[in-house]
Amino acid sequence: MNGLAGRRIEVTRSGGGDFRRRVLAGSWVALLLAILGFLVIYPLLTLLLGALTDTNPVVDGFSLRHLSIANFLTVLVNPNVAEALFNTLIACGGGTLIAVVIGLAFSWIVVRTNTPFKGFIAAASILPLFAPPLVAGVAWTILGSPKTGLINTMFKWINLDWRVDFYSMWGLVFVFGIYYAPYVYMFTSSALRNMDPSLEEAAEISGASAFATLFSVTFPLIMPAIVSGMLLSFIVMLGIYGIPAVLGAPTNISMLTTYIFKLTNWSPPLYNTAAAVAIILMVVTGALVFLQQKVLSGRSYTTVAGKAYRPRNLDLGRWRWFTFGLGIVYLVVVVVLPSLALIVAAFRKFMFIRDAASLFDMRQYSLMHFESIFDNPLTMRSIYNAIEVGVITAVAGGTLAFAIGYTIHRTRMAGWRSLDLVSTLPVAIPGLVVGVAYLWAWIGIPGGLYGTIWILALAFVARFMPDTVKALSTSFLQIHRELEEAAWVCGKGVLGTIWTIVLPLARPGVLASMTLLFVLAVRELGSSLFLYTSNTMVMSVLLLDFYEGGNLGKTAAFSLVQMVLLGVLIGGANRLSRGAAQGSVARAG
Amino acid sequence: MNGKIVARMMAIAGVAACIVALKGAPAQAQQEFGSPELIAAAKAEGRLVFYTANFAEIEQQVIKAFNKRYPEIKVEMVRAPGGQLITRVRTEAAAGKLIADIVDHSDRALMQPLEDLFQDYAPPNAADYNPDALISSKFWPRATIAWSIAYNTELVKDPPKSWMDITKPQYDKMTGQVFAQSGGTTWTRIMFERQVLGEDYWAKQAATHPILYPSGAPTADALVRGEIAIAPLLYNVIYQKKKDGAPIEIFFPPEGSPVNPYASGIPKTAAHPNAARLFLNWCLSKEGQTFMIKELGNLTSLKTAPAYPEGFDPKVVKVWYPKFDDYVKLHSAWVADWDKTFGYRQ
Numbered sequence: 035m036n037g038l039a040g041r042r043i044e045v046t047r048s049g050g051g052d053f054r055r056r057v058l059a060g061s062w063v064a065l066l067l068a069i070l071g072f073l074v075i076y077p078l079l080t081l082l083l084g085a086l087t088d089t090n091p092v093v094d095g096f097s098l099r100h101l102s103i104a105n106f107l108t109v110l111v112n113p114n115v116a117e118a119l120f121n122t123l124i125a126c127g128g129g130t131l132i133a134v135v136i137g138l139a140f141s142w143i144v145v146r147t148n149t150p151f152k153g154f155i156a157a158a159s160i161l162p163l164f165a166p167p168l169v170a171g172v173a174w175t176i177l178g179s180p181k182t183g184l185i186n187t188m189f190k191w192i193n194l195d196w197r198v199d200f201y202s203m204w205g206l207v208f209v210f211g212i213y214y215a216p217y218v219y220m221f222t223s224s225a226l227r228n229m230d231p232s233l234e235e236a237a238e239i240s241g242a243s244a245f246a247t248l249f250s251v252t253f254p255l256i257m258p259a260i261v262s263g264m265l266l267s268f269i270v271m272l273g274i275y276g277i278p279a280v281l282g283a284p285t286n287i288s289m290l291t292t293y294i295f296k297l298t299n300w301s302p303p304l305y306n307t308a309a310a311v312a313i314i315l316m317v318v319t320g321a322l323v324f325l326q327q328k329v330l331s332g333r334s335y336t337t338v339a340g341k342a343y344r345p346r347n348l349d350l351g352r353w354r355w356f357t358f359g360l361g362i363v364y365l366v367v368v369v370v371l372p373s374l375a376l377i378v379a380a381f382r383k384f385m386f387i388r389d390a391a392s393l394f395d396m397r398q399y400s401l402m403h404f405e406s407i408f409d410n411p412l413t414m415r416s417i418y419n420a421i422e423v424g425v426i427t428a429v430a431g432g433t434l435a436f437a438i439g440y441t442i443h444r445t446r447m448a449g450w451r452s453l454d455l456v457s458t459l460p461v462a463i464p465g466l467v468v469g470v471a472y473l474w475a476w477i478g479i480p481g482g483l484y485g486t487i488w489i490l491a492l493a494f495v496a497r498f499m500p501d502t503v504k505a506l507s508t509s510f511l512q513i514h515r516e517l518e519e520a521a522w523v524c525g526k527g528v529l530g531t532i533w534t535i536v537l538p539l540a541r542p543g544v545l546a547s548m549t550l551l552f553v554l555a556v557r558e559l560g561s562s563l564f565l566y567t568s569n570t571m572v573m574s575v576l577l578l579d580f581y582e583g584g585n586l587g588k589t590a591a592f593s594l595v596q597m598v599l600l601g602v603l604i605g606g607a608n609r610l611s612r613g614a615a616q617g618s619v620a621r622a623g
Numbered sequence: 624m625n626g627k628i629v630a631r632m633m634a635i636a637g638v639a640a641c642i643v644a645l646k647g648a649p650a651q652a653q654q655e656f657g658s659p660e661l662i663a664a665a666k667a668e669g670r671l672v673f674y675t676a677n678f679a680e681i682e683q684q685v686i687k688a689f690n691k692r693y694p695e696i697k698v699e700m701v702r703a704p705g706g707q708l709i710t711r712v713r714t715e716a717a718a719g720k721l722i723a724d725i726v727d728h729s730d731r732a733l734m735q736p737l738e739d740l741f742q743d744y745a746p747p748n749a750a751d752y753n754p755d756a757l758i759s760s761k762f763w764p765r766a767t768i769a770w771s772i773a774y775n776t777e778l779v780k781d782p783p784k785s786w787m788d789i790t791k792p793q794y795d796k797m798t799g800q801v802f803a804q805s806g807g808t809t810w811t812r813i814m815f816e817r818q819v820l821g822e823d824y825w826a827k828q829a830a831t832h833p834i835l836y837p838s839g840a841p842t843a844d845a846l847v848r849g850e851i852a853i854a855p856l857l858y859n860v861i862y863q864k865k866k867d868g869a870p871i872e873i874f875f876p877p878e879g880s881p882v883n884p885y886a887s888g889i890p891k892t893a894a895h896p897n898a899a900r901l902f903l904n905w906c907l908s909k910e911g912q913t914f915m916i917k918e919l920g921n922l923t924s925l926k927t928a929p930a931y932p933e934g935f936d937p938k939v940v941k942v943w944y945p946k947f948d949d950y951v952k953l954h955s956a957w958v959a960d961w962d963k964t965f966g967y968r969q
Contacts, residue, residue, distance in 0.1 A: 284850070299704055300804045303707065305710060383868065384868070386848055411683075477714060569699065584841055584864075
């Protein structure tokens with residue numbers, strides 16, 4: 035990132051207001067750092083204290099008397115932790131590879147080609163994002179269990195001698211990969227959409243084939259988005275509990291998150307050891323973020339400049355039916371199969387399926403799970419609460435992330451590096467551990483924050499700050515500074531420039547990040563578990579309760595409700611954002 | 624007038640007589656659930672916050688039944704797994720923000736160190752309770768849960784009949800188990816296995832390669848789906864599924880049924896202490912216990928059980944309460960042994 039600093043806009047321009055500006059800029063960064071300090075640093079310190087002691091900081095007071103690295107050493111020399119770390123790196127590495135290949139190919143097909151029905155394919159493709167990882171795990175165990183999986187049942191039915199076993203490392207890698215492909219798609223597709231095609235045209239005029247253009251011009255240009263997407267999906271996979279919990283448990287494949295969950299779920303719970311394991315995850319993540327900054331430093335990735343352009347679609351000719359076929363295969367694997375599994379589980383009275391004939395026996399199906407979940411008064415309350423928390427998180431988190439992202443990427447204010455670092459930290463901590471850190475950190479704050487919706491929203495804003503800032507950053511990196519300079523020349527101030535130039539151009543990215551934040555907040559489980567109270571029960575907590583209660587049917591039914599709800603809400607937001615994207619292009623022209 | 628109508632009218636008259644009889648004995652009902660003053664104060668409070676380690680869905684049924692008698696009192700529930708619930712209670716209490724009016728926990732060993740947070744409380748029928756189930760005068764066994772063995776009738780044609788049977792080689796790779804570290808109820812079971820079934824019982828069981836699950840509920844779900852065919856399970860977890868018609872059979876093994884009583888108490892800081900007392904009084908009353916036995920598949924810690932769950936013959940089944948001293952002292956060493964025997968990695 036150091037190289038980029040040279041290209042940053044000087045906020046402190048020479049002139050009479052120099053001193054005043056410097057003070058303003060200083061206090062602005064200080065304000066942002068103070069907010070992050072409260073949201074990130076303070077809970078992290080309580081966590082670190084937890085990792086280095088054997089006490090609960092609230093119960094026993096913030097004392098350093100019991101300070102020791104015993105916990106830490108126990109964790110480091112434990113061979114099972116090493117094995118869990120190894121498994122984690124393999125599963126997340128393999129999963130990221132699959133996610134990037136699929137997500138990138140898919141975003142190119144949807145954004146830059148004339149593949150038929152691509153709008154529909156694009157809309158349907160982000161559905162998996164609405165399902166919590168736990169539900170994805172459940173769906174794939176219904177499909178891929180070696181003993182009772184529907185895929186094996188169907189193979190048997192058509193007399194094929196194939197068998198799949200998703201209770202394995204291969205199964206984990208595959209499910210990680212396809213579950214996070216939409217994540218990579220979200221990053222890369224907005225970058226592709228915002229890209230000026232004149233560079234590609236230049237390559238083609240110079241005689242490069244469409245294929246060569248793709249790899250020598252298009253993908254290198256959106257490299258920040260690819261790397262961010264890759265890195266984020268890897269890091270997010272590091273923190274996922276639901277998928278390895280469901281698929282890894284039957285064959286005892288241990289990962290760091292399932293290991294941490296075990297520690298907190300044991301009786302008595304070992305939070306301090308869990309905190310120590312979480313520190314290992316943070317170190318891995320820190321190394322990755324450092325790597326990303328090294329890779330991206332010293333290059334320019336601006337693709338939105340002051341010239342008019344219109345995004346164009348590549349005419350694939352007959353090949354467009356091939357890409358259409360790829361899109362359909364993708365949809366079937368990523369959306370249709372898991373959804374079908376959930377639908378079967380939600381409507382079927384019991385999940386014992388002897389053979390294919392029993393699968394199609396309509397007497398086995400009923401609405402009983404839906405009736406039962408809506409008979410529970412907590413259901414409607416949790417839906418209402420989840421939406422409220424989601425909206426607050428999206429608006430507050432989106433605004434804060436915009437302020438931070440802009441300060442990091444477009445200004446040279448002192449302290450931007452610290453902002454970048456601090457805002458990236460929370461990504462590394464698994465939700466469950468960070469949940470207890472927030473509880474420890476914030477319960478003592480006077481004014482009754484604890485027990486309200488706001489404490490949940492604050493935790494989500496903090497927890498998903500890295501995702502939002504990174505998602506927004508790709509938009510900032512793409513907007514050429516000449517556009518802002520034009521506004522300076524016309525006499526606009528900093529805020530005026532942001533309002534008239536940056537915000538409209540970055541709007542697809544801003545709306546996409548807010549949407550992502552909303553989805554993540556509604557889905558988030560780990561940090562909610564410690565912060566919800568009877569009045570602020572959210573959907574994810576109730577969903578876990580159905581799952582932990584051993585109700586596969588109700589779990590599936592409730593997650594279908596959640597997916598449909600998110601689908602309807604996001605569909606609306608997506609319509610808005612597409613309108614906005616077109617609007618901003620028109621304005622740039 | 625034909626016979627049917629006569630019968631119906633007689634039935635109505637009978638119901639009416641019953642209602643009159645009930646109304647005629649208000650003093651008795653008050654004895655059972657609390658004094659008129661307590662009931663009036665509870666109704667004035669109008670709500671209570673209930674922290675439980677049991678499954679929310681099961682507790683929702685209890686609250687519904689309670690509200691049939693006292694619709695004026697709203698019970699707001701916070702549910703979390705055992706370890707998380709204890710962490711939350713301790714942290715909230717330390718910060719002076721314990722919201723709970725009742726804490727209801729499955730692991731008595733985790734509750735005992737928190738005794739000072741709780742106020743003195745005893746239900747009106749305190750003397751009817753089995754002293755084996757009590758660890759403190761402040762905590763009461765609101766729920767009492769027993770272990771049974773369940774199997775999938777579609778997959779097991781030659782079912783086991785005892786604890787010893789499930790160690791037979793013919794069931795190799797067919798059974799599922801909850802691992803020892805998961806909490807109080809499982810700890811009770813593995814203690815029973817070693818103390819009653821023999822020092823080598825774990826090794827015999829481990830030799831049949833059971834799949835290990837983090838808690839009873841996913842084990843029950845795996846049993847219904849057919850991922851496993853046989854499993855020791857808490858009766859109340861699997862009973863719901865059988866009741867709904869799943870291909871499941873459950874029995875209480877003749878060697879004994881390990882029992883885990885919960886510990887429920889009212890914190891000193893409770894904002895709605897009267898509503899909390901009334902709710903616990905009702906839960907611990909004969910009426911409340913009968914409801915939990917019949918509808919949820921619980922047992923009871925009352926000396927004379929008002930009812931038994933389906934398939935439970937008190938003449939045949941011996942319930943087994945752990946000695947609380949052992950329960951606390953043996954825990955870490957025995958759980959470590961168990962982990963080693965089953966190759967469960969920590």
